Amino acid sequence: MDSAAGWEGYSRIVLQQLQDLNNGMSELRNEIQEVKTQIAEVRAQQSNITELKQWKERIDDIVSPTQLGEMKQEVRELKDFKLKAIAGFTVIQFLMGLVLFYDKLM
Numbered sequence: 001m002d003s004a005a006g007w008e009g010y011s012r013i014v015l016q017q018l019q020d021l022n023n024g025m026s027e028l029r030n031e032i033q034e035v036k037t038q039i040a041e042v043r044a045q046q047s048n049i050t051e052l053k054q055w056k057e058r059i060d061d062i063v064s065p066t067q068l069g070e071m072k073q074e075v076r077e078l079k080d081f082k083l084k085a086i087a088g089f090t091v092i093q094f095l096m097g098l099v100l101f102y103d104k105l106m
Helices: 002-062 065-105
Strands: none
Touching: none
């Protein structure tokens, strides 16, 4: 009787340990899956970074950042000139219209 009770207690302890190990393995599987997901995200980000680096190298081959800044300034100046030219042309056309109108009245 004593050995049966000892075996029963021992088997319960072993069964509990096995269940604990099974739970631990399940948790580890979940954590491994999370790590795999994070690794996939990091690889995707690395891919994006690589693409951006390649794009920047291609752009730098075409134009440097300082040249790009200078071009922006030139475009701004050209837009201002265009606006002034259109305004000046409009004023001149208006004045010509007034001169012709005044000429016909006289």
